[in-house]
Amino acid sequence: MENEVVMKIRGLTKKYGDVVGIKDLDLDVYKGEIMGFLGPNGAGKTTTIRTCLGLLQKTSGDVKIFGLDSHEDSIEIRKRTGYLPGDFGMYPDLKVKSILRYLLSQSGVSDESKMKGLAERLELDLSRKYGNLSKGNKQKVGLVQAFMADQDLIIMDEPTSGLDPLMQQKCYELLREEKEKGKTIFMSSHILAEVEEVCDRVAIIRNAELQVVEEIESLKEKMGKKLEIEFENSVDPSIFAMEGVEDFEMDGRKATMIVTSNLDEVIKKISKQNVINMSLETFSLEQLFLTYYSGGGKG
Amino acid sequence: MKIGKTMWMELKNRWKGFLLFILVVVLLVGGFVQAYPSFSEAFEDELEGSENIDIEVLEDRKNVTVKLSWKEIVDAENYSILVSESANMMAPLDRVDGVENTSHNCSLKYDEKEGFPERYFAVVAVIDEDEKELVGMGMNFERTSPFQEIWGVDYGDIQGFLSILWSTWWILLIGLYIGYISVNLITKDYEEERMDVLLSKPISRRQYLLEKFSIVSLYTLALLVLVGLVLVASAYSLGELNSVSSSALMISSVLSWPVFLVVISISVLAGVYLESSRKAVGVSFIFILIQYGVNMVGDLTEGLEYLKTYTIINYWNYEAALYGEAVSAYDVGFLLVLSAVLIVSALVIFDRKDIPV
Numbered sequence: 001m002e003n004e005v006v007m008k009i010r011g012l013t014k015k016y017g018d019v020v021g022i023k024d025l026d027l028d029v030y031k032g033e034i035m036g037f038l039g040p041n042g043a044g045k046t047t048t049i050r051t052c053l054g055l056l057q058k059t060s061g062d063v064k065i066f067g068l069d070s071h072e073d074s075i076e077i078r079k080r081t082g083y084l085p086g087d088f089g090m091y092p093d094l095k096v097k098s099i100l101r102y103l104l105s106q107s108g109v110s111d112e113s114k115m116k117g118l119a120e121r122l123e124l125d126l127s128r129k130y131g132n133l134s135k136g137n138k139q140k141v142g143l144v145q146a147f148m149a150d151q152d153l154i155i156m157d158e159p160t161s162g163l164d165p166l167m168q169q170k171c172y173e174l175l176r177e178e179k180e181k182g183k184t185i186f187m188s189s190h191i192l193a194e195v196e197e198v199c200d201r202v203a204i205i206r207n208a209e210l211q212v213v214e215e216i217e218s219l220k221e222k223m224g225k226k227l228e229i230e231f232e233n234s235v236d237p238s239i240f241a242m243e244g245v246e247d248f249e250m251d252g253r254k255a256t257m258i259v260t261s262n263l264d265e266v267i268k269k270i271s272k273q274n275v276i277n278m279s280l281e282t283f284s285l286e287q288l289f290l291t292y293y294s295g296g297g298k299g
Numbered sequence: 300m301k302i303g304k305t306m307w308m309e310l311k312n313r314w315k316g317f318l319l320f321i322l323v324v325v326l327l328v329g330g331f332v333q334a335y336p337s338f339s340e341a342f343e344d345e346l347e348g349s350e351n352i353d354i355e356v357l358e359d360r361k362n363v364t365v366k367l368s369w370k371e372i373v374d375a376e377n378y379s380i381l382v383s384e385s386a387n388m389m390a391p392l393d394r395v396d397g398v399e400n401t402s403h404n405c406s407l408k409y410d411e412k413e414g415f416p417e418r419y420f421a422v423v424a425v426i427d428e429d430e431k432e433l434v435g436m437g438m439n440f441e442r443t444s445p446f447q448e449i450w451g452v453d454y455g456d457i458q459g460f461l462s463i464l465w466s467t468w469w470i471l472l473i474g475l476y477i478g479y480i481s482v483n484l485i486t487k488d489y490e491e492e493r494m495d496v497l498l499s500k501p502i503s504r505r506q507y508l509l510e511k512f513s514i515v516s517l518y519t520l521a522l523l524v525l526v527g528l529v530l531v532a533s534a535y536s537l538g539e540l541n542s543v544s545s546s547a548l549m550i551s552s553v554l555s556w557p558v559f560l561v562v563i564s565i566s567v568l569a570g571v572y573l574e575s576s577r578k579a580v581g582v583s584f585i586f587i588l589i590q591y592g593v594n595m596v597g598d599l600t601e602g603l604e605y606l607k608t609y610t611i612i613n614y615w616n617y618e619a620a621l622y623g624e625a626v627s628a629y630d631v632g633f634l635l636v637l638s639a640v641l642i643v644s645a646l647v648i649f650d651r652k653d654i655p656v
């Protein structure tokens with residue numbers, strides 16, 4: 001069951017004149033997984049997504065979704081696919097409810113219960129005019145319309161942009177629930193921590209090219225945490241000289257380091273000191289690139 | 300089963316503007332028709348006492364003689380004759396006083412080489428020093444109504460009057476609004492960034508575009524039918540329904556639909572292709588203004604009348620329709636085919652287009 005391919009991308013290239021949006025991309029997305037599509041700004045995430053949905057013509061390559069051709073059978077695909085664009089608008093003068101009803105009916109669905117349920121969970125007021133909503137609330141409208149028709153595949157371009165941390169968590173919850181129901185989710189992001197939190201696998205692209213496709217679990221192993229500690233007194237740096245600690249720096253009583261493994265050992269060493277402040281952060285995407293994929297090396 | 304949803308949405312989104320425009324058009328057309336009585340008067344308008352005066356213009360090689368004769372006024376001492384360029388006889392160019400009572404006629408000689416110019420004459424009877432009486436006024440030429448001069452209308456009937464409406468501001472009034480709306484139906488979806496959401500739903504781009512085209516087309520048709528009804532009602536209130544049939548009024552209005560279908564198609568095509576409201580509205584408006592301008596030039600300049608055959612207005616046989624004559628099916632067909640070609644081009648372009656973000 002795990003191996004049923006929902007999206008099958010082969011050699012996908014999209015050029016905007018001379019600018020390359022995405023180059024020779026090969027990627028499979030399996031049924032029932034949450035696939036993260038990670039890359040810095042301008043990497044080609046939006047280009048890939050919009051080409052798969054038939055909104056852009058492809059320059060070359062082949063995309064099959066549910067075994068159907070992305071451009072020839074686009075309508076059939078869209079019947080089974082929900083989409084949240086990265087940037088979108090709606091009718092500013094109309095009420096959210098009538099916009100969502102219209103979009104739902106365009107998907108050929110008349111049951112509004114899921115739409116209402118989603119709005120309630122995301123605390124979205126359906127009776128307001130779309131144009132009067134805040135950025136975050138507009139994003140919620142986008143989320144609701146992507147999920148409301150209860151389709152098999154959900155494609156999302158940076159789903160949490162504009163949402164506050166609480167709503168981000170609700171969004172992740174929603175994603176996990178949909179996955180439990182057997183839905184497949186393909187989402188782009190430029191935040192490593194987000195992908196780490198919700199995705200099963202991740203494809204990382206940079207400069208229009210695929211760098212790596214990995215299980216999140218194995219990425220987590222590679223992925224370090226950035227540890228910052230402020231001690232009460234200065235500390236002998238040599239106590240941190242161990243495997244799994246890199247880029248150690250000591251600045252007065254402040255220490256920063258990258259911990260890739262042996263976190264437990266590190267914490268135990270720290271606990272023997274008097275600590276004033278401490279923070280542990282997931283790598284940013286840039287740090288990941290710097291640590292693993294710099295110098296042209298592909299993972 | 301999903302057909303019409305997009306049309307319905309646009310109606311929801313724009314009904315206020317649609318309704319307001321209908322109101323404006325109905326008021327304008329209704330108000331315009333109320334001017335018909337003064338229009339027809341301008342055609343019939345006779346000079347005061349013209350039945351009392353006879354004017355004869357005799358020309359020989361050297362000069363022109365204008366012979367005036369008039370009805371006798373019994374107690375007149377003598378007569379004065381005034382000659383002017385305008386019918387109100389202000390600032391007379393020439394004046395002859397003390398014409399004998401007995402003759403009731405007078406000859407004025409002019410040595411004009413190029414023929415005698417258009418003049419108004421007034422004969423005034425002098426009864427005594429304090430009392431003068433206008434015998435009558437006349438002119439030495441055929442008078443045309445100002446409408447005839449400005450718009451080239453030949454008849455003072457209601458048909459002639461309505462052809463002023465159709466041939467002048469109709470294409471501007473309806474065309475500009477319809478063109479603007481048609482463009483915006485497409486470009487606002489680009490500009491307000493909803494195209495991605497709309498086209499990610501399982502409807503074809505063709506259906507999307509045809510629904511946009513249909514909503515303005517049907518709106519225009521409804522508007523024209525309504526205008527037809529307003530014309531019938533106005534003609535009825537003026538007691539003119541015996542000189543023009545209600546069906547002729549109706550047909551003359553609805554017959555402009557194919558003209559507007561061409562306007563709509565061009566606007567949709569421009570909107571799809573240019574993606575920007577500003578640019579596409581520009582194209583649409585320029586198209587309409589050219590139609591209007593060329594038609595006007597063709598009307599006013601005799602040598603350039605052939606230019607009119609290149610405008611779409613020319614394919615709208617409103618005069619034939621008004622007089623209850625057969626309307627050329629070829630002309631209607633031409634406009635429909637033109638509109639179809641344009642809209643199919645828009646469909647082809649849109650089908651393969653990269654949707655911008």
Ligand SMILES: Nc1ncnc2c1ncn2[C@@H]1O[C@H](COP(=O)(O)OP(=O)(O)OP(=O)(O)O)[C@@H](O)[C@H]1O
Nearest residue numbers: 016019020021039040041042043044045046047048
């Ligand atoms: N319409 C366009 N015309 C020309 N170049 C474009 C167009 N759209 C995107 N590009 C270019 O294609 C590349 C990929 O852009 P894309 O929007 O896919 O990136 P992204 O990964 O979605 O970035 P972001 O995180 O900023 O959303 C960029 O270099 C961008 O400048």
Ligand SMILES: [Mg+2]
Nearest residue numbers: 045046086157
């Ligand atoms: Mg993007």
